[in-house]
Amino acid sequence: MYLKRLEIQGFKSFAERVNIEFEKGITVIVGPNGCGKSNITDAVQWVLGEQSARSLRGYRMDDVIFSGTSRRRPHGMAEVSLTFDNRRRVLSLPYEEISITRRVYRSGEGEYFINKQLCRLRDIRELFAQCGISRAAFSITSQGKIDEFTLVRPQERRVFIEEIAGVSSYRQRKSDTIKRLRETDGSLARLEDLLIEMNKRRLPLQKQAEVAEQYRRFAQDHRETELRLLEGQLVGAKKKEDDIYKNSHQLESFLGRIQETITILEKQLAEFREGMSLRLNTIEQKEEDLSEVQRLLQESHSDLARLEEKVGAVDDRRAELEARIAVIVQRKAETEQELAEAIAVCKKLKDLQSQAERDVEDLLAEKKDWEEQKKEANRTWESVDQEIFEVLHQKTALVSELQVQKNKKEVLARQREALGQKTNKGKTHCTELEAKIREVQELCKEYEASQEAYKVKLEKEESLAQSLTREQEEYSSKLQSLSQKTDRLQVRFQVLKDAEENQEGYQYGVKRVLQALAKGVKFDGDTLHLVEELMSIPSPYGTALDTALGRAAHHFICKTPKAAQEAIALLKREKGGRASFFPLQALDHRTFNKRDNVVMVEGVIGRLSDLVICEERYKKLAEYLLGRTYLADNIQHASSFAEKNNYRYRVVTMDGELIQAGGLFTGGRVRSRYPSTRRRKQEIKELETQIIKERQKFVSCKERAQELKLELEQARNRIHDLREKIKQIEEARRNGAQRLSTWRQELKHLADSTETYRLEGEELLYHQQDFDEQISMLERKLESIAAREREAEGIRAKLEKARRHSEDKTQELMSRLSAAQVSYSTLSQDLKHQEQKRKQLQQLLEMRSQEFLKMEKDQAALHVEKEINQKQEKSLRGDLDAWIRLKEKLNQAIASMKKQVVARERYVNAKEKRYIKLKEVTLKSQQRLQNNSIKLQHLNDLKEQILSQANENNLKLDLGDDVKTFSRREELALKKEIAAVKQEMEALGEINFAAPGEYQEVQDRIAYLEQQIEDLEDGKRSLTQMIDELDRIAEVRFQKTFRKIRADFQEIFSLLSEGGRADLLLTEEDDLLETGVDICVVPRGKKPRHLSLLSGGEKSLTGIAFLFAMLQSNPSPFYLLDEVEAFLDEANLVRFANFLRGWSADCQLILISHRYQTMEIADHLYGVTMEEPGISKLVTVQLGEYNPENDEQQYIS
Missing domain, CATH: 3.40.50.300 (P-loop containing nucleotide triphosphate hydrolases)
Structure with a gap:
């Protein structure tokens, strides 16, 4: 490569x-x-x-x-x-x-x-x-890099070898690992703080859990003792009940014998009554048949009228359907026309698209021709460039020849020229230094201004960060407070919710009816409601309302007496206890007089019935229950009101004290786990709303805390950036000051040297005139070369003009090509749009055709419906005539049967007088049976009270043969034992029933934190091992690369310096991770010397040897070396x-x-x-x- x-x-x-x-x-x-x-x-x-x-x-x-x-x-x-x-x-x-x-x-x-x-x-x-x-x-070695190899400190020179060895990546990984290690230490510290906090919470929760467990044991003892007492009482009541049943059986046997005498007479009366009842029933049945016939006649007339209306409606619908069919036909024709137009537009657009495509192909061909012409022009341009380069080289040769002649023939001329160059160079350098000094001075002022501006920004950002930190801490504290408050409310809500679901505080009978209502049972088609569910009152008066209602709060409200009877029958049938029911019909005809003669006193708020909030249909109920009850703010004002009104009204205070009509005072305070059932329902709703609000506050605070965290992180990043900028500006300002000092000294030295050079140059000027003729000859040659150069430049200018024309033409072609391509793209889009429109119109046409067919089907259906209605009308008219004939027959039969009934009534009256005399004989015996029934009722009430108490306390009674009955003394002893246990439970104070769960949760949290701490410590050990491994790998790679570079450096330096020697030395051989790299040089024929004592050429040779030694250790496909x-x-x-x-x-x-x-x-x-x-x-x-x-x-x- x-x-x-x-x-x-x-x-x-x-x-x-x-x-x-x-x-x-x-x-x-x-x-x-x-x-x-x-x-x-x-x-x-x-x-x-x-x-x-x-x-x-x-x-x-x-x-x-x-x-x-x-x-x-x-x-x-x-x-x-x-x-x-x-x-x-x-x-x-x-x-x-x-x-x-x-x-x-x-x-x-x-x-x-x-x-x-x-x-x-x-x-x-x-x-x-x-x-x-x-x-x-x-x-890639840039200009001046060679000097850096020899001038840097040993520690900095080590970095070059690390780059070759690839150790830098390990150093970065080590830095990242150390950062992770610090983060792990921070996490450990936070977890340990959390563990300390959890341990602080554990001890109080442990004590609360122990108290709750002690309360549970007391409650279990209380429950078992109360269960024994109730079982004994219930078995004793059943034994008494059996004795009374035996006595009543004997009385019933005696009455049976007397009743046999009466039975014969009753049978005779029954037979006569039955016969007469049969006739009356027959008459009643005939009258009912007559009423039914009349009703059927009326219904037939109504059906006939409705049928006639239905026939008219069908006719109207047929007319409307025909109108809609006409509209659909018209719209269908319009859609067909639009579809034809769309098809024509699509065809036209396709033709235009084909034309645009041909235009694009023509322009591409023309563009290709111009590109060929442009390539030809470029080849001509390159040949002209070649000619210019040859002219330049000839010109350079002449200048070099002039310089050689001067060097050979006239040493003084060279000296003068050298002095002149030094003088000019010194002046130029002085000018450059002065410009640089002014520039750096201005730059330093800018640095100072920028530094001050950044410092002001830094102070603002630091102030903002401190403010955000304080606000974040406040929101963290607020979040913790809201979380704790929500937890407390949730615990209280769950306790009350469980109590409500278990129906605690209600008697057994009330519970049974509530359970039936929850299953969807209705009584006389009505859903019953408790009084406490129908009435509410502002919160400060809640205790007063509960006291005033008393047991009436648990009375059921129904519409009719029949509903109350059905509910009581349910309780009897299932032996479900007792409950009270109040039919609203009982209040329909009852009026309540306003008592305007009441004497009001200070502190009396008003009638309780006027303060309660309920629906309009329950106003009379509120008046009935609370109309004679007044509300006072305290017992003193209540007593004064009762006394001034002669104790005619009940008075209740906001704390729950009650003065009954007649003067009975009731008051004090009862310690209870739960509020009243009415206030419990109200508190559940309030807690539910409050929990939602607190959670919303928590979410809002959490979102704000996240925003603050983000803002704080951004502020810290800005602070870091500002500090870095200030540091950079300060470094640049110091560098500028150092450069100013250096340049000023250099400027002074140059000024002195320039003056010296100027004086020497004036002396040499007189010796140079002999060489003017040779210089003139060379200059004429140079002018000839310059003419050739200008001629070539002229040709290149023409080519440049032709090139620009070619580029303009190419640009024009590209513009036309772009316009043609845009036109083609636009036509393609329009064609696509028209095709979509055509498809939509075809779909619309199909939809309207389907709608037309559907309407024709509806029209046929309406025709069939009309025929059916006409047949039904004919049938109804025939039935109407038959009912009229049947009505006349029934009227005749009823008149005949009523005459027979009057004759038999006289005979039955005589038999009834004899029956009454026989009934008086049994009256005294029945009175004795009645007394027994009363006793049984008292025993039933006692059993129901026992069962109700057991149900209220969730006790399951076992009435086996081994249950012991108690004497009066034993019952009193058990009751004292129950009271003592209850006193022990109350002595425990406020019980945190959630403490065991919270204690276990804290224990689990502590175990989790300890596990997290252990995991972090394991991670810390792993990170430490990773750092050691990275150090080991870095040492090995550095040592291997250093040895290779050292050997290559020695060889290359010896080769370049013809016998000189050089070596690379480690400043700290025992610490390969931190050691520096020093260079020792022994030039040929000299003693070992430090780098600072070497000449510029020797330093440059050393730097080159060091560079190529490193390049041989890390080969590259190419090398770019700058001077x-x-x-x-x-x-x-x-x-x-x-x-x-x-x-x-x-x-x-x-x-x-x-x-x-x-x-x-x-x-x-x-x-x-x-x-x-x-x-x-x-x-x-x-x-x-x-x-x-x-x-x-x-x-x-």
Whole structure:
């Protein structure tokens, strides 16, 4: 693989496109100082990815773009391309030629291409990484780099060898690993802080969990004791119930015998009543039949009227359908017309598209002809360039001959010329130094101003970062507080939700009805509601409402008494306890008088029925339950109100104290886990809303915290950038100050030297007049050559004009071609649009055809429907006549049967008088049975109370044979035991029932954190081992590469210096990772000397030897060296040229030089000139075309 071509356009001084074709062997690029030779080196470094403007001898990256001259405008873009021959497939891409291109615009945007395909800088670096080509490789050595090898400190020289050894990547990996190690340490510290915090939370939670466990044990003892008591009470009540049942059975047997006497009479009465009932039922049935016939008559009339309306509606629908069919037919015709027009437009567009396509083909053919003409003009241009180059070389030969004559014949003239050059150079240098001093002074002022501005910005950014940090800490604290608050609310909500789902606080009967309602059971078609569900009140009055309602809060509200009866029947049938029901019909005819004579006192808020909130249909219910209850703010005002109104009304306070009508005071405080059932429902809703709000706050705070984190990171990045800029400006300012000091001393020295040179030059002026004649002769020859040069330039100007005309014509053709292609593209789009429109019209036509067919089917269906309706009308009229005849027959039958019933009623009345006398005999016995029933009812109430209490406390009663009954004394002892346990439970105080779960969660969290800490410590050990391994690999690679470079350096230096010796030494051999690399030089015939004591040529020779030693350790397909031999004398330069000739056998060498010894070894020669100020141009010379027997050409070559 070798470098085949370099293309430059708009890069620095290369305003026009320049193509440099490279071949194998040695290529030398020559030209005077300042003509732009080194810009070629910069271009190669730049296209390979150089990102530092300073390395490219600029301040900003857009400095590489051609900045314009007095005659030319600046360019907006710079572009450089490198083309490599890849036939041996050294690079991984499957192409024989690989071209990389970099392009930059003044806006700062840049682009990279591989074979004209857009890519990334990383792709280019990876492509050339394995073959020793990169922007930082020593295969491209810019001007002045040789001095750097010898002037840098040992530690900095070590970096060069690390680059060759590939240790830099290991250093980067080590740096990344150390960064990860620091992050791991930070994570460990954070986890350890979290672990300490978790351990602080664990101890209080452990105590709370122990208290909760103790409360659970007390609750279990309380439950077991209460279960024993209730089971004993229930078994005792059942035994008493059995005794009463036995007594009642005896009474019922006695009454049975008496009842037999009555039964015969009842049977006779029943027979008579049954006969009469049969007749009455028959009469009632006939009357019902008569009513049914009348109803059917009315329905027949209604059906007949509806049928007539239906027939009219069908006629209306038929008319409407016919109108719609007419519209569809018209629209279908319009669509067919639009479709025909669209087809015509498509045909026309296709014709236009074919014409446009033919125009494009004609223009492409014309463009090809102009390109052939342009190639012919370029060949003519190259021949004229060749002629100009020959003229320039002849001109150079004459100037060289003039210089040789002066050197041979007149030493004084040469001395004067040398003095004149030194004087002019000194003056020029003085002017340049003064301009540089002024420029650097201005630049230093700008640096100081920029530094102050950046410092002000830095202070603002640091202040902003501190503010953001404080705000972030506040939001972190707020997030933690919101999280804890939400957790507390969630625990409270779950406790209340569980209590509500378990229906805690309701009696067993109420629970049973609620369970039936939850299953969808309805009573008389009605859904029942509790009183507490229908009424609400502002929060401060909640306790008062609960106290005033009392047990009525759990009464069910229904619409009708029948619903209450069905619910009670359900409870009896399932033995589900007792419940109270209030039918709203009972209040329909009831009125409530306003009590205007109430004496109000201070602190009485008003009637409770006026304060509750309920639907309008429950207002009477609220009036009934709370109409005589008043609300006061405290017990003193309540007592005063009751006393002044003679204790006629109930008064309740906001704290729940109650004064009953009549004067009974009730008050105090009950300790309870849960609020009342009404307030529990209300609190569940409030907690649900509050939890949603708190979560929204949490999300909002979290989002703000994330925003603050991002803003803080951006602020820190800006602070880092500002500090870097301030540091760079400070460094640039210090460098400027050092340069000012150096240049001022140099300016003073130059001024003294210039004055000396001027005086010596005046003395030599008198000795030079003898040589004027020879100078005049040479000048006449030069004028002849200049005439030939002007003639060639004229020809080139004409060719330039023809080229511009060709380019204008080509541009015109390209514009016409672009316009034709745009026209062709537009016609293609229009044709595509018309084709889509045609398809849409065809689809619309098909849709309307289908709609037309559907309407015809609907029309036929309406015709059938009309015929069916007419048949139904005829049938209904026949049924109507039959019902009228049946009505007349029923009226006659009813009148006959009523006469028979009146005769039998007189006989039944006589039998009933005898039956009443017999019933009075059994009255006393039935009274005794009634007493037994009352006793049984009391026992049932007792059992229900026991069962209700068991259900309220979720106790499952076991009534086996081993259940013991208790005496009165034993029951009292058990109740005292229950009260004692309950007192112990209350003594435990507030119980955190969630503590066991939270304690376990904290324990799991601690275990998780400990595992995380262990994992991080393992990771830390792995990172430490990785760092040690990287250090080991870096040591081995550095040592191996150092030995190779050291041996090559010794060999190359000895070869270049003819017997001199040099060596590379490690400053710290025991520390290969940090050691520096020093150079020891022993010039031929001298003692070992330090680098600082060497002459400029010796330093340059040492740097060259060091460079080529490194290049041999890391071979590259090509090498680009920019004036590396500038400070070598003639003898050393000859040896160096011979070395290059041998060294280039296996590689491609590209040298930039102005030394003729280097030019002598060139296989290919390029010249860089600046004929137009500020514009670099390239002149190509193939040395194989020259005849070495020609003295003039031999001199040039």
